[in-house]
Amino acid sequence: MKQKDLILYSGLIILGLAAPYLFSAFKVQLTYLCVLIVLAMTWNLQGGEMGYNSFGNILFYGLGMYLTASVQVGMFFPLAEWTESGGEKTFVHTTAQYFQGIGVGLLVAAIIPALVAGAIGYAILGLRGHYFAICTLGLGIAAGEIAGGIEIIGAGQGFTTPPFPAEIVDPEARGKFFYFTSFIVLVLAFIFVKYIYGSRFRLILNAIRDNEDKAEAMGIQTMKYKIVGWMVSAFFCGLAGGIMGGLIGYIDSTDVAFDGREMGVFMVLMAILGGKGTLWGPIIGATLFHFFKEGLWTFILGWQYVALGVLIVVIVIYFPEGLMGWLREKYPERFGEVIDEKDRKSQVELK
Amino acid sequence: MDFLIFQVPMLMVQASLDGILLGILFALIAYGMALQWGVMNIINIAQGDLVILGGYIAYTMYLAGIHPAWGVIVSPIIMYFVGWALYKLVINKVVDRDLFISILATFGIAIVFQQLMNFIFGADVVVAQSEYGTTMLFDNSVTLPNSKIFSAFVSLAYAVALVIYMKKSKLGRAIRATAQNARAAKILGVDTEKVYAATFGINAALCGIAGALISITLTLHPYVGLPYTVRSFMIVIVAGLGNLPAVAISGMGLGLFEEFADYILGTEFRIGAVFMLLVFILVYRRFKLSKKREYLK
Numbered sequence: 109m110k111q112k113d114l115i116l117y118s119g120l121i122i123l124g125l126a127a128p129y130l131f132s133a134f135k136v137q138l139t140y141l142c143v144l145i146v147l148a149m150t151w152n153l154q155g156g157e158m159g160y161n162s163f164g165n166i167l168f169y170g171l172g173m174y175l176t177a178s179v180q181v182g183m184f185f186p187l188a189e190w191t192e193s194g195g196e197k198t199f200v201h202t203t204a205q206y207f208q209g210i211g212v213g214l215l216v217a218a219i220i221p222a223l224v225a226g227a228i229g230y231a232i233l234g235l236r237g238h239y240f241a242i243c244t245l246g247l248g249i250a251a252g253e254i255a256g257g258i259e260i261i262g263a264g265q266g267f268t269t270p271p272f273p274a275e276i277v278d279p280e281a282r283g284k285f286f287y288f289t290s291f292i293v294l295v296l297a298f299i300f301v302k303y304i305y306g307s308r309f310r311l312i313l314n315a316i317r318d319n320e321d322k323a324e325a326m327g328i329q330t331m332k333y334k335i336v337g338w339m340v341s342a343f344f345c346g347l348a349g350g351i352m353g354g355l356i357g358y359i360d361s362t363d364v365a366f367d368g369r370e371m372g373v374f375m376v377l378m379a380i381l382g383g384k385g386t387l388w389g390p391i392i393g394a395t396l397f398h399f400f401k402e403g404l405w406t407f408i409l410g411w412q413y414v415a416l417g418v419l420i421v422v423i424v425i426y427f428p429e430g431l432m433g434w435l436r437e438k439y440p441e442r443f444g445e446v447i448d449e450k451d452r453k454s455q456v457e458l459k
Numbered sequence: 460m461d462f463l464i465f466q467v468p469m470l471m472v473q474a475s476l477d478g479i480l481l482g483i484l485f486a487l488i489a490y491g492m493a494l495q496w497g498v499m500n501i502i503n504i505a506q507g508d509l510v511i512l513g514g515y516i517a518y519t520m521y522l523a524g525i526h527p528a529w530g531v532i533v534s535p536i537i538m539y540f541v542g543w544a545l546y547k548l549v550i551n552k553v554v555d556r557d558l559f560i561s562i563l564a565t566f567g568i569a570i571v572f573q574q575l576m577n578f579i580f581g582a583d584v585v586v587a588q589s590e591y592g593t594t595m596l597f598d599n600s601v602t603l604p605n606s607k608i609f610s611a612f613v614s615l616a617y618a619v620a621l622v623i624y625m626k627k628s629k630l631g632r633a634i635r636a637t638a639q640n641a642r643a644a645k646i647l648g649v650d651t652e653k654v655y656a657a658t659f660g661i662n663a664a665l666c667g668i669a670g671a672l673i674s675i676t677l678t679l680h681p682y683v684g685l686p687y688t689v690r691s692f693m694i695v696i697v698a699g700l701g702n703l704p705a706v707a708i709s710g711m712g713l714g715l716f717e718e719f720a721d722y723i724l725g726t727e728f729r730i731g732a733v734f735m736l737l738v739f740i741l742v743y744r745r746f747k748l749s750k751k752r753e754y755l756k
Contacts, residue, residue, distance in 0.1 A: 161559045232738075234745040238502055238558040239696075239755045246689060246737040253731030263727075369570070376563065413574040420567030424560055425552045 121295070128287045135283030139355055141398045142290035143348045146297045147371065148378035148390035150344040153301060154337045155376065156384030157310060159317030160233065162338075164244025165345050166372035167251045168225060170365035172217035172346030173353035174261055177269040179216050180209035180354075191262040203273040210270075214289075214350045221346035222339045229335035236320070245368070252366030267359040286355045293351065297344045298391075304340075305387050313337055317385075369413075373420065381423055383432025392431055469600040474718040476596075480607040482714025484672055486707045487614040488687055489694035490621070491665035497700040498638040498658045499554050501561035505545075507687030508572040509663050513538050513670025514679045515580050518587045521674070527587035530671030531613050535664035542663025546656045554655060569684060576681040589675040610672035617668050621661070622703060634658055686730050693737050696744070696755075 128135050147169070155161045181190045185199040201209065228247075235243050261267050272282040304310050312333045315323040324330050349365070359365050366372075374397065382393020405412045429437070436443050492506055503509075516537055517530025549568060553561040591605035625631035636644040637654045645651050669687075673679065694713055698705035713736075720732040741755070748754055 231742045231745065234749055234754065235741055236754050238562055239741055239745075241559055241562055242502070242689075242692060243738055243741045246734040246741075249685065249689075250731050250734035250738065253734065254728065257725070257727040257731065373566065373570075380563075410578070411574075414571050417567040417569070417571035417574065420570065421549055421564050424563045424567065425549065428556075428560060 124291050124295075128284055132280065135280075135287050136355065137398075137402055139283070139287045139290045139351070141395065142287070142294040143352055144374065144378060144398055145391050145394040146290075146294050146344050146348045147375040148382065148394040149297055149301050150341040151375040152379040152384060152386075152390040153304065153313075154334075154341050155379055156386070156389075157313040157317060158334060158337050159320075160334065160338070161241045161376070162244040162341075163241055163368065163372060163376065164246075164248040165341055165375060166248040166366055166368050167244070168221035168342040168345035169349035169352075169371060170248075170251060170255065170361075170367070171221045171224065172349030173359055173365045174255065174267070175220055175346070176210065176213035176217040176350030177267055177353050177359055178261060179213035180206070180270050183209050183212060188260050191260060191267055201270045201273060203275045206270060206273045210350075210354060214347060217346045217350035218343050219346075221349075222343040225339045225342035226335055229338050230331065233331065233334040233338060248366055248368045248372055252362040252368065255366060256361035262359070263361075266361075266364075269353050269357050269359060271357065286351060290348075290351050293344070293347050300340070300344075302387065309333065309336075314385075373416070377420055377423065380428065380430055383430030383434075383436075386430075386432040389430055389432035396431075469597060470722065472597065473601045474722055475715060476601065476603055477607070478715035478718035479711045480603075480611045480714070481676075481717065482711030483611040483614045483707065484669055484676070484710075485687075485690050485694060485713055486710025487618060487665055488669045489691035489698070489706050489710055490618060490703065491662035491669075492688075492691040493695045493698070493700050493706060494634075494665075495658055495662045496695060498634055499550070499655050500558070501550065501553060502558055502565070502692070503662070504562055504565040504688055505569040505572060505684070506565075506662075506666060506691055507684030507689075508569045508576075509538065509542070509666035509684075510670040510673065510687045511679060511681065511684045512541065512572060512576060513663075513667030514674035515576060515670070516667065517671035517674040518580070518585055518679060521587035527589055527671065527675050528609070530587075530674060531617075531668050534667035534671040536667075538667030538670075539660040539664040542660040542666075543656050545663070546659040550659055551652070551655065569688075573681050573684060580679075580681065582681060584678045584680045585674075586678045587674040591675075604676065606675045610676045613668070613672060617665070618703070618707070621665070630654070630657055686733055689734060689737050693733075693740055697740060 127138050131138065147165070151162070151165055178187055180201075181187050181199075184201065184205050190199060232240065232243055232247070255261065257263060272285070276282075312323070312328055312330075315326070315328060316330050316334060320330055353359055353365070356364055378394040378397045379390045380393070381397055382391065383389030401412075404415065408415055427434070440446075488506065488510055492503065495501060495503060513530075513534045516534040517527045520530055520533060521527040545568065549564060550561075553564050589606045589609070591609060594603045594605055594608070595601070596603060625635060633644070633649045633654050634657065636647070636649055637651050637658075641651050644654075670679075690713060694706055694709045697709040697712075713733075716736060717729060717733060721729050724732055744755055
């Protein structure tokens with residue numbers, strides 16, 4: 109079993125490292141995939157494991173995006189002038205400045221959202237169930253609306269992130285840089301989530317999901333763990349946002365950064381599609397979703413949101429357990445579950 | 460404070476009147492929300508999009524040369540069937556399930572509605588001209604479009620009619636019985652499936668009325684549905700389910716808040732302020748309840 113795992117992981121890492129060379133035309137798509145997997149995996153941590161279904165993780169994603177770009181610009185040039193009138197033409201980052209900027213920016217983009225999650229966590233995570241869902245939905249949209257009114261980060265007309273340094277002549281360099289950055293983040297996120305899955309922390313999160321009152325009665329300080337769980341999500345959402353900001357090259361408050369209509373829904377949908385509360389579910393869900401999206405989007409141009417809406421409804425109603433949940437029901441032995449046939453047959457369905 | 464609204468007292472009167480008249484409209488949408496939440500225990504994120512769809516029905520009438528005010532009669536009739544169809548297609552599968560499922564499923568419906576309206580009616584901001592003129596008050600310093608007064612009166616009339624209907628009619632009694640205890644109602648011979656469909660239809664019809672009124676007082680756009688959902692959600696959680704006077708009052712309160720936020724923070728932060736208010740209300744309730752070691756249910 110251990111050796112099988114080793115082969116699997118090394119195979120995946122080699123595939124990940126070789127992917128931009130094998131599918132050199134799809135580097136942007138692969139970067140997207142990495143980011144989507146990170147988002148789904150970390151959403152699952154508190155949506156699936158903790159039972160706190162958040163629509164508002166987009167808040168941290170957008171925050172990370174704005175922070176990375178702001179730090180990257182603000183470290184070397186006045187931010188207000190950059191965003192005011194096409195600053196990217198007046199000020200040019202040198203190669204060193206660009207990479208220093210994005211490095212520090214990503215660091216900030218990871219830490220600040222985590223701190224924000226910690227700061228608002230006590231207030232927000234006291235809400236339960238659907239109130240939490242609606243409250244976080246409100247937070248995400250409010251953040252977008254408010255960011256759209258702040259002058260220094262470009263307000264309604266958007267924020268152009270620093271372009272990739274022109275001194276690097278290799279046309280492939282930009283794609284490779286963003287792909288490998290996102291891949292590193294993905295590997296880090298996976299290692300971290302995998303570690304959590306083997307720890308007591310996950311059991312506590314599951315206890316909170318199954319019955320928070322009882323968990324509290326058993327002496328678990330649920331609030332502390334809920335906040336930590338949310339902070340982990342926020343940390344990786346911020347990183348993912350920072351990378352996407354650099355990749356897209358342009359930040360709009362409601363359509364790119366705090367994009368509750370796309371990314372905000374995608375991360376929930378991907379986790380549910382793959383199966384909430386499993387390690388591999390969100391990864392498989394994100395991959396499937398990405399292939400579906402990229403494959404189908406271009407053929408149904410204009411109708412993609414209709415398709416997305418229908419997809420949400422269908423998945424939620426007919427497939428709420430996701431792929432892993434379905435597999436689990438079908439092959440319980442593979443998941444280490446033992447079924448007492450006699451007991452199952454003796455159960456009478458109550459309606 | 461150098462806010463314009465504090466220097467010119469008449470602007471306060473203007474904002475207050477606007478807010479109250481708008482609030483009555485919000486209360487009507489919230490009443491529909493409370494109805495279906497109380498009866499079917501689902502939270503409908505597509506509420507605002509039903510409102511906008513109702514508005515577009517009135518707008519289509521306006522384009523066809525009929526006065527848009529007739530929309531307050533036509534739109535609820537069409538919307539009743541839209542709601543009924545929506546129930547039969549999707550909602551009946553989420554009634555007994557987790558609330559999160561209903562939130563996500565109706566979120567999907569909202570996206571579909573937005574996009575379809577975008578295809579059919581275009582992405583422009585539109586308004587149906589009622590040509591009702593304006594009323595000038597206090598030496599012409601306060602202007603009040605008559606359409607707003609009209610919309611407030613229509614909302615009130617429909618709300619009163621609905622309350623009487625819920626009290627007196629057979630269906631109204633069945634709806635109230637189902638809200639109290641669906642299982643007991645079923646045993647006593649109420650066809651709950653029918654009641655649910657009717658409830659969702661009535662909710663959609665209320666949205667249709669509100670939408671028709673919005674088409675003549677405010678503006679329509681395919682993507683502005685969500686703020687209406689959030690407003691009605693807010694009003695319901697402040698007022699509680701099934702408390703109609705409280706719904707009306709908190710609706711007006713929300714209207715006032717919005718108008719003042721508009722003047723003080725600026726129009727660009729208006730929607731942001733609404734969503735932040737939602738967060739603040741929820742957090743406030745949460746802290747208030749946590750003193751008694753309870754939480755919002």
